[in-house]
Amino acid sequence: MQKVEYGFYRLEVWKLGMQLVDMIYEITKKFPSEEKFSLVSQIRRSAVSGPLNIAEGSIKRTKKDFASFIRIALGSLMETMTCLEISLSQKYITMQDYEKSQKLIQELYFKLIALDKFLTNKTSNA
DSSP, rough: OOOOOOOGGGGGHHHHHHHHHHHHHHTTTTTGGGTTHHHHHHHHHHHHHHHHHHHHHHSSHHHHHHHHHHHHHHHHHHHHHHHHHHHHHTSSOHHHHHHHHHHHHHHHHHHHHHHHHHTTTTOOOO
């Protein structure tokens, strides 16, 4: 059976979100077992939520509806970032893993903001 290529597969923000999911799953494999149902679960769900919302939003009828899902993805991205901050403070992750994930999150953040502005026809005065 041939794989169907849906439109969201071509979106750079979706691809970056999927990279972040892979990174988060790899990082959280090293967490203590007592965090399995708390921080590990939370950070994985927040990371997965991003590309899920991008994919779901991409099929909506209007740009305004799609933008709403992009903003939800942004919220999930900030939740992921906060979980990484907690993970660093608890010494569950290394500074190297933190910085690597921070770089990807920052890139994804600015691309999601740009996509939201495009979808809502907002222009920046900066």
